Amino acid sequence: MSDEELAARVAARDLEAFASLYDRYAPRVFAWAAHLLGRDDAEDATQEVLLRLWDRADRFDARRGTFAPWFFAVARHELIARAKKRTREQRVLATDEIERLLFDRAGTADTEASAIARVAGDELLQALGTLPVQQRRVLVLAYFGGLSQSEIARGTSTPLGTVKKRTRLALAKLRAALRGSAGAGAG
Amino acid sequence: MERVNDRDAELLDGLPDALAARSPHALPPALRARVLAAAAARPLARKGTLWPLAAAAVAALIALVAWNVQLQQALAQDRSLLAQLRDAANGQETVFEIVDAPNTTKLMLRAPAPGPAAPYAKVYWRPDQTHVVAMAGRLPALAAGGTYELWLDQRRIGVIAPDENGFGYLVFDTGSRGASYRTGRVLVQPGGSVVVSGER
Numbered sequence: 001m002s003d004e005e006l007a008a009r010v011a012a013r014d015l016e017a018f019a020s021l022y023d024r025y026a027p028r029v030f031a032w033a034a035h036l037l038g039r040d041d042a043e044d045a046t047q048e049v050l051l052r053l054w055d056r057a058d059r060f061d062a063r064r065g066t067f068a069p070w071f072f073a074v075a076r077h078e079l080i081a082r083a084k085k086r087t088r089e090q091r092v093l094a095t096d097e098i099e100r101l102l103f104d105r106a107g108t109a110d111t112e113a114s115a116i117a118r119v120a121g122d123e124l125l126q127a128l129g130t131l132p133v134q135q136r137r138v139l140v141l142a143y144f145g146g147l148s149q150s151e152i153a154r155g156t157s158t159p160l161g162t163v164k165k166r167t168r169l170a171l172a173k174l175r176a177a178l179r180g181s182a183g184a185g186a187g
Numbered sequence: 188m189e190r191v192n193d194r195d196a197e198l199l200d201g202l203p204d205a206l207a208a209r210s211p212h213a214l215p216p217a218l219r220a221r222v223l224a225a226a227a228a229r230p231l232a233r234k235g236t237l238w239p240l241a242a243a244a245v246a247a248l249i250a251l252v253a254w255n256v257q258l259q260q261a262l263a264q265d266r267s268l269l270a271q272l273r274d275a276a277n278g279q280e281t282v283f284e285i286v287d288a289p290n291t292t293k294l295m296l297r298a299p300a301p302g303p304a305a306p307y308a309k310v311y312w313r314p315d316q317t318h319v320v321a322m323a324g325r326l327p328a329l330a331a332g333g334t335y336e337l338w339l340d341q342r343r344i345g346v347i348a349p350d351e352n353g354f355g356y357l358v359f360d361t362g363s364r365g366a367s368y369r370t371g372r373v374l375v376q377p378g379g380s381v382v383v384s385g386e387r
Binding site for chain 2: 019022023042051068098178
């Protein structure tokens, strides 16, 4: 059953459908929360995100888009709201650690890394891997850590104009790369 | 773009999946049962059921605005009365020692039909002073021979003589400290009709 069908059932208070969505999405939310907030707070944050899904599933409209972006927007807002209680430095450090984990291992050629790359986010990681490190870093800091461009500039001791330029270029290149891989996949 | 918006974030929504695959932080198995139990116990929060809450919030807001307007009117009334008293009682320190002290008790006297032009009066006393101050505002002009009388706890205290603006005050010595009053009235004499009254 698709995520969208399950979400419709969750909106009708179907606990079984909710359990299925939990199984699909909770590991991702938990990993994100554990890296950003620490393992101690991650369980509570994950529970809150999933309960928001339970409470708000009726607001998801499949005619306006797929379930995953809607859900990740909910998750991002909750996790980042919690992360804001930490200092900017803590958020930068946590997000840098995420970036290291994602890209240092993705770049290796060992068996484990290859297996992982097949599992999840492969195209996206490859596309991000083609970006200059500093451009990639601003996207990761903004996405996982919820840092604004001003916060990134202060947190990385980089002029704000440079951060804005890196963000703009990174998004443009990423879109182009993903369009290209989608086109190649289709062809 | 100061923060990454939801549309741009969509591009990166594959990252949590990739992170989960690489992270040493595995989802604790016990969390599943806890979240499902919490969901099952969650009260229904549907749009329809929120209407009573929303209506209550709107009603509370209206009440708050009304209360604020009333408060502003009362404060303006106080300021106006004190300003008039300052002019009228120029030099009488006793008046301000009683009206403007932290241990002052105030008895408000209101017209039977309150409104922005209705008369009103206030009586002030302190437990450590023998003097009592009463002042009244917006008192209508009386026919020749008419007077305004202040009564406290069924006892006639004296006459309040308003100026051309309808403002008047009265300072009287009770002869001993610790005077306290429960009710007050201002009457028109002759006739005894009540202009303002109040009770603590």
